[in-house]
């Protein structure tokens with residue numbers, strides 16, 4: 001049961017951090033400032049181009065070794081904290097691309113109309129462009145959250161007891177295969193609930209498109 | 212007529228001097244000069260691709276000119292030489308001048324996520340910090356003027372094209388502009404919806420609004436315009452009263468354009 005809690009905790013932290021920092025990285029990627037643009041490009045390039053498992057290992061195993069090499073001391077990081085950081089960094093990269101695509105998909109005429117009415121760039125973004133992205137963000141964000149939830153099984157590799165590892169331990173110690181089905185049931189229950197919530201959200205944010 | 216009282220030929224609202232605009236190697240405006248005085252209605256006609264939209268978009272700085280000078284109410288807005296800025300008003304003044312220049316687009320560009328009334332009030336509230344109740348009241352009056360008061364709480368998608376364009380006109384008017392720019396406001400409309408939008412524009416002209424209208428509606432231009440400008444290939448070929456330009460065109464290009472369109 002505590003495995004389920006860990007899984008939800010990690011996915012929630014990652015999705016919230018990803019949404020907040022994702023907006024920042026997305027705006028950076030679209031900004032005319034070359035340095036901001038390059039940094040954000042590099043960030044996305046790195047975190048989308050390497051496996052999440054590797055990112056988890058780099059934080060949990062690599063950093064303590066580097067620390068040891070540099071200072072001679074030992075560093076132990078709480079594995080749950082490592083999971084929060086790795087999943088957040090990773091989902092920020094994916095979400096920034098989702099957010100950027102949504103912003104860029106808004107018709108250019110909307111920004112022009114806002115400017116012609118005297119709005120500056122920030123006003124046009126917050127009042128006109130970003131509100132129109134909500135509907136388009138719901139589905140990909142729902143997918144991302146479901147992916148994250150399933151990917152939390154990776155944390156068993158850094159000494160955390162998630163659902164998958166717990167069921168494997170139970171199954172092998174009792175010899176009862178049904179524990180694997182329990183694990184599947186937990187995943188399916190959570191992803192189904194998410195699916196329903198996100199379908200409702202999409203309908204709500206898209207209400208203005210109904211003729 | 213109240214119209215004549217509001218006209219004031221001594222008050223220049225828009226003045227452009229030698230403006231040129233390039234998109235890369237493509238020369239779209241090749242030196243355009245004209246001015247528009249208070250209460251004047253100027254219709255710009257000409258074949259597509261001749262730079263009419265670009266000209267309007269330069270007037271409110273959606274595009275920057277490559278060369279020339281633009282004055283709004285005799286205030287220098289932009290002066291450039293050889294693609295380099297000589298003089299450009301600051302961002303705050305630009306915002307203020309854009310408030311004075313209402314713009315109506317071919318594709319309406321209403322804000323789909325906002326109800327009709329909120330389409331009208333969002334910019335006054337955001338830009339001018341207008342009081343919500345006061346501006347909503349004014350918005351409803353404007354909607355009444357364009358005949359759409361009962362649609363205030365609809366989302367734009369539920370309106371016809373003609374209704375959407377009338378909302379777009381009301382939205383621009385909600386900012387209390389001194390000059391209205393129209394870029395082919397009826398070109399995206401089904402023929403049976405063109406009339407209602409032209410009528411709204413005619414009323415606006417009768418009230419003495421200064422207007423620059425790019426249009427292919429020659430009949431409308433003849434009836435409403437004080438002056439007609441014929442543009443082709445990035446230059447003004449002919450300019451004068453509707454009688455001069457539409458009924459007795461001098462240039463060959465004007466003649467052949469008009470014979471094709473009518």
Ligand SMILES: Nc1ncnc2c1ncn2[C@@H]1O[C@H](COP(=O)(O)OP(=O)(O)O)[C@@H](O)[C@H]1O
Nearest residue numbers: 234237239257258259260261262263264265266
């Ligand atoms: N943003 C742009 N980038 C490149 N070329 C453009 C752009 N906008 C317009 N043009 C070109 O400028 C020319 C004039 O366009 P436009 O002003 O829209 O003409 P009109 O409104 O008279 O039909 C066209 O050849 C068009 O392709």
Ligand SMILES: [Mg+2]
Nearest residue numbers: 263264265395
């Ligand atoms: Mg055009």
